[in-house]
Amino acid sequence: xxxxxxxxxxxxxxxxxxxxxxxxxxxxxxxxxxxxxxxxxxxxxxxxxxxxxxxxxxxxxxxxxxxxxxxxxxxxxxxxxxxxxxxxxxxxxxxxxxxxxxxxxxxxxxxxxxxxxxxxxxxxxxxxx
Numbered sequence: 678x679x680x681x682x683x684x685x686x687x688x689x690x691x692x693x694x695x696x697x698x699x700x701x702x703x704x705x706x707x708x709x710x711x712x713x714x715x716x717x718x719x720x721x722x723x724x725x726x727x728x729x730x731x732x733x734x735x736x737x738x739x740x741x742x743x744x745x746x747x748x749x750x751x752x753x754x755x756x757x758x759x760x761x762x763x764x765x766x767x768x769x770x771x772x773x774x775x776x777x778x779x780x781x782x783x784x785x786x787x788x789x790x791x792x793x794x795x796x797x798x799x800x801x802x803x804x805x806x
Contacts, residue, residue, distance in 0.1 A: 699738035706731025
């Protein structure tokens with residue numbers, strides 16, 4: 678198997694896991710899940726953040742999944758980056774168990790891998806040969 682094909686497979690695995698993570702999270706947040714509300718309160722965030730973040734998570738998942746719209750994808754990647762860093766830092770600051778700090782960082786690695794390996798058709802500026 679050539680390196681281009683391996684790169685494509687890794688891209689789609691990372692992107693697929695990211696899309697699933699954000700789609701599931703978006704639905705859970707928008708469903709007014711009691712666990713989500715409890716977690717947000719523990720972190721000191723207002724409860725109205727839940728629906729707002731849920732909508733953004735779902736839109737981010739859609740942005741990465743659909744073809745075209747490379748600029749929207751860049752914004753989605755940036756939002757995911759800040760969301761996951763914020764989640765890790767917030768959990769660390771309030772003294773939550775290490776799993777709650779590490780889990781968003783694992784998601785962050787997937788986002789970075791997806792972004793770094795995305796094909797030219799999903800980039801805002803394509804390399805000129």
